[in-house]
Amino acid sequence: MSLLNYKSYDGLGLAKLVKDKEVQPVELVEEAIKLIEQENPRLNAVVHKMYEQAKNQCEKPIGGTFAGVPMLLKNITQEIKGEPMTMGSKLLHGYRAKEDSYYVTKFRQTGALLLGQTNIPEFALMGITEPKAYGPTRNPWNTEYTPGGSSGGAGAAVVSGMVPIAGANDGGGSIRIPAAYCGLFGLKPTRGRTPVGPKVGRNWQGASVDHVLTKTVRDSAAMLDELKVVEAAAAFHPPFVHENYLNIVEQKKNQSYTIAFSTLSPLGTEVDEECKEAVMKTAKLLEKLGHKVVEENAPVNGEQLAKSYMTMYFGEVAATLKEVEGLVNRKVKQKDVEPTTWLLGLLGRTISAEEFVLSLREWDKASFLMEQFHEKYDFYMTPTTATLPAKIGQLELKNSEKALIQIASKLRLGKTLHKIGIVDQLSKESLKRTPFTQLANLTGQPAMSTPLHRTESGLPVGVQFMAAKGREDILLQLASQLEQTDNWLHVNKAFTK
Numbered sequence: 001m002s003l004l005n006y007k008s009y010d011g012l013g014l015a016k017l018v019k020d021k022e023v024q025p026v027e028l029v030e031e032a033i034k035l036i037e038q039e040n041p042r043l044n045a046v047v048h049k050m051y052e053q054a055k056n057q058c059e060k061p062i063g064g065t066f067a068g069v070p071m072l073l074k075n076i077t078q079e080i081k082g083e084p085m086t087m088g089s090k091l092l093h094g095y096r097a098k099e100d101s102y103y104v105t106k107f108r109q110t111g112a113l114l115l116g117q118t119n120i121p122e123f124a125l126m127g128i129t130e131p132k133a134y135g136p137t138r139n140p141w142n143t144e145y146t147p148g149g150s151s152g153g154a155g156a157a158v159v160s161g162m163v164p165i166a167g168a169n170d171g172g173g174s175i176r177i178p179a180a181y182c183g184l185f186g187l188k189p190t191r192g193r194t195p196v197g198p199k200v201g202r203n204w205q206g207a208s209v210d211h212v213l214t215k216t217v218r219d220s221a222a223m224l225d226e227l228k229v230v231e232a233a234a235a236f237h238p239p240f241v242h243e244n245y246l247n248i249v250e251q252k253k254n255q256s257y258t259i260a261f262s263t264l265s266p267l268g269t270e271v272d273e274e275c276k277e278a279v280m281k282t283a284k285l286l287e288k289l290g291h292k293v294v295e296e297n298a299p300v301n302g303e304q305l306a307k308s309y310m311t312m313y314f315g316e317v318a319a320t321l322k323e324v325e326g327l328v329n330r331k332v333k334q335k336d337v338e339p340t341t342w343l344l345g346l347l348g349r350t351i352s353a354e355e356f357v358l359s360l361r362e363w364d365k366a367s368f369l370m371e372q373f374h375e376k377y378d379f380y381m382t383p384t385t386a387t388l389p390a391k392i393g394q395l396e397l398k399n400s401e402k403a404l405i406q407i408a409s410k411l412r413l414g415k416t417l418h419k420i421g422i423v424d425q426l427s428k429e430s431l432k433r434t435p436f437t438q439l440a441n442l443t444g445q446p447a448m449s450t451p452l453h454r455t456e457s458g459l460p461v462g463v464q465f466m467a468a469k470g471r472e473d474i475l476l477q478l479a480s481q482l483e484q485t486d487n488w489l490h491v492n493k494a495f496t497k
Helices: 003-008 011-019 025-043 051-058 102-108 152-159 176-182 217-227 245-251 273-288 302-328 339-348 353-376 399-410 414-419 422-431 438-443 472-483
Strands: 046-049 070-074 113-118 165-170 185-188 209-214 258-261 292-295 379-383 447-454 460-466
Touching: 003 025, 011 025, 011 217, 025 046, 025 051, 025 070, 025 113, 025 152, 046 152, 051 113, 070 102, 070 152, 102 217, 113 152, 152 165, 152 176, 152 209, 165 185, 176 185, 176 209, 176 447, 176 460, 185 217, 185 472, 209 217, 217 245, 217 472, 245 472, 258 273, 258 353, 273 292, 273 379, 273 447, 273 460, 302 339, 302 353, 302 422, 302 438, 339 399, 353 379, 353 438, 379 472, 447 472, 460 472
Parallel strands: 070 113, 070 165, 258 292, 258 379
Antiparallel strands: 046 113, 165 209, 185 209, 185 447, 379 460, 447 460
16 A cells, blocks of 8 residues: 555454555554654654564454544543553653553444554643643644644544544643644543543543544544443443434434524634634635525534633643552652642632532533533534644743742742733633634533634635534534535645645
């Protein structure tokens, strides 16, 4: 198989070649390895390689929807027994997973061949992928720019053609942001739809959900068919589904929907004109396709939700650092982690139980409001991000900010930072580039980023759609329809030159 042919197939396409005995799994593995070795030096998408393990898998009988297809997993939560799980931090360089996570168990059952792990920001905390432990991952469309985060390594690996599918997760946009910046399809499923066990019954209080990044809609649908579970021990159980998601995509039914849209940031911050244009262009396309499109904002308090999201964010970082102490058998010190991580943990340790509970109640209020909203509208459409990708290093902390963190830590000023309003300022500053994605994480709704625009300079721009809880079916149905249009950016074609 030539290099050109491998990159032109999606996951299901490669699986069919294996099933029809036109190619052997080991040939696909060798082609993927060749591409990783060729592309990774400039992109830095893969941080741990499992070539021999993948080749050994080829010697055994392989079955499943994606039998024989090379794939990568994300370097957090997707634990592979005996392999490193550093979560993007130098602190955990000696740690190896004791068992497969439930997600990985389900992933293996698809027949996928695991070639390694992708780069993430430290503890998956940022919308860019520039960990000190591994260095930055670069966007294949233009290597001066970030592919987004936290699934940035996965995004770069898929769009460059190393693999057709890569594991990802999304706690505030970490599937959809890389999808937008890399020109991929990225679906965040309904809360509880995919595995979270065996160690925890929830990730980030239910905000974080695992799935994949893909080149095609059908790959995402087929993988969701394989990953969807009713997990008795999990904290959240989504609406039960009888549908086969791949069938929905392949049937290509063009049902008419009512779609609300907005280009206004829920934080009142600026939105790049290219991001607005992507939505407006898509609105016109949707009308041509027979859908009813109405401009209307989501009925939620964006700033209040941002605060409640950040309260959870701070608390989860503090809890993660505490948990990591058990893995490394010692107390975590400031020098062990990046300055931003330490600051977030510091702030998390000063949040009261009362504040944390009140913040979670805001999630429930928003959930009720959005369910009412979706009684009127099938979808809510926004830009996926408010800005184009940042340049590598653009969002690096200034020396003055690093000094402030040092002082705040030394003097234990976490509560003071809350009182004088720095936390509110930090929240807005942190989310202003990506203010649209967190809503679906807090309410538990499914949401997707679709590659429907590209700037004159060649950078992809994503358009986000949200639906009511449990309605991945209509999201995938709409995505399948949009995928057939000229607006859709087909990376298979763009990266097989």
